[in-house]
Amino acid sequence: MSVITPPQAALPNRPDNGTDNMFDIGKAFQRILKDEQISPPIAAILALTEVVENSDAGTMFELVKALNEGARTLQKQTFNPIGLNAGCELFIAFVTLLPHDSANFADLKRELIRQGQQYVVEALTYRHKIADLAVGFMKDGSVILTHSYSRVVIQTLLLAHKRKRISVFVTEARPRGLGIKTAEALAAEGIPCSVILDAAVAYVMEKVDFVLVGSEAVVESGGLVNAVGSNQIAIIAKAANKPFYALAESYKFHRLFPLSQYDLPSHNPNIFAFAQPLRPYPRGHTVQNSASSPDLPHATRGNPDEGCIESLSAVEITQEKIRLNNPDVDYTRPDLISLVFSDVGSLTPEGVSQYLVGMFAG
Structure with missing residues (x-):
């Protein structure tokens, strides 16, 4: 059913980004997500390993700061950041808690990259483990x-x-x-x-x-x-x-x-916002035919009993607006x-x- 993906196939090809200043974590995240098997948390982990690879940090404090800044950048660029937040949180915790005996900081960074990529390869097998477990309950x-x-x-x-x-x-x-x-x-x-x-x-x-x-x-x-x-x-x-x-x-x-x-975190004030209501014309306002006056709304409607006439704008409700x-x-x-x-x-x-x-x- 499920084939364990080897490391070279599991990890998307990464362009050489040169120095830290040239690295764009948002572009890296979107590039990684193009793989249908990669979910946002895994893409976030891989993007953060690239932050480590491209960072010129010389201390753990500087590296963790760069990772947190990268996580915040991804969060701002994503409409629904919940999944990627989970991945960022996991990787940063891993970086700060990893026991190591590296001879120098450059070796430690290489070890963090290696283990981050190795975790992703293993994580791609999790769906099969879950499927096998859940089917037993059916x-x-x-x-x-x-x-x-x-x-x-x-x-x-x-x-x-x-x-x-x-x-x-x-x-x-x-x-x-x-x-x-x-x-x-x-x-x-x-x-x-x-x-x-x-x-x-x-x-x-x-x-x-x-x-x-x-x-x-x-x-x-x-x-x-x-x-x-x-x-x-x-x-x-x-x-x-x-x-x-x-x-x-x-x-x-x-x-x-x-x-x-x-x-x-995905909630914002625009969700379930009410559109501005149509503005009624005041009593006694003269309404012209919209065909002879291009500045008026597409149509007008009135209620003589209420003494006012409402503008009737062309209202189009699409699936995209609903979304x-x-x-x-x-x-x-x-x-x-x-x-x-x-x-x-x-x-x-x-x-x-x-x-x-x-x-x-x-």
Whole structure:
């Protein structure tokens, strides 16, 4: 099912960036992401190894400062920085906690680069480990509901299809419609699959044995950050007494403790902002025909009983406008999650919290 990628194939080719001043971490991050198998946390780790490689830092303090600056640059350039934040956090913690016996700082930097790249090669095998673990929890004939698009979910479902009979409902996942991408990948492998409207989740839940979703991050509370709509699916699954399983590589475990949707780093004031209302013309205003006056709106409408006439601008609501006015991800509370399947085992949300504490304790 899964082939362990050798180091030379796992790591994207890197151009010679010369000196530290010429290195652009944003361009490096985007170049690495062009590989379909690379997720944002892994791309962030590889980009930071390039920061180490191109940095002229002569002390650990200077190097950590350069890494933190690179992480902040990536965060500013990314609309949804949650995943890459998890990767940056993991790599910087690794750099500061790594025991070493290097003869000099140049040797230490080379060791950090080598181990960072080696970790990425190993991390690319995590999806197969998770898939193998999760398939063991599936019964023959299972009907599964999944949401949006996730590499690890697809790999898990493909492995399950080889071992058992399954069928899958996939949400459309508007406004980006990434569920369609998932359905196409599953259908191409012969898995019985049906795309459902996001609004039909409650309708279809009676037919479902369990919900299986991927993750942008699993946070310190044990809660889940994933494609928007995951939270309401988890609420419906809980009400219907259906298990809600999340799949997450350990590099997506993130020291973040949101208390609500609005504590996520991806939230900004433009989400769910109201457009300016149409301005009515005052009583007694003379309205001319728009055809003879090009400066007026496309059309006008009036209500004689109210004594005013409103301007009727051409209002076009597109999927892109809807996407920009809506969040990409949401937060699912830990009490709604049955289990988190990871490369470090099947964990309860409380188990994730305990693992995170040990992960960053050194």
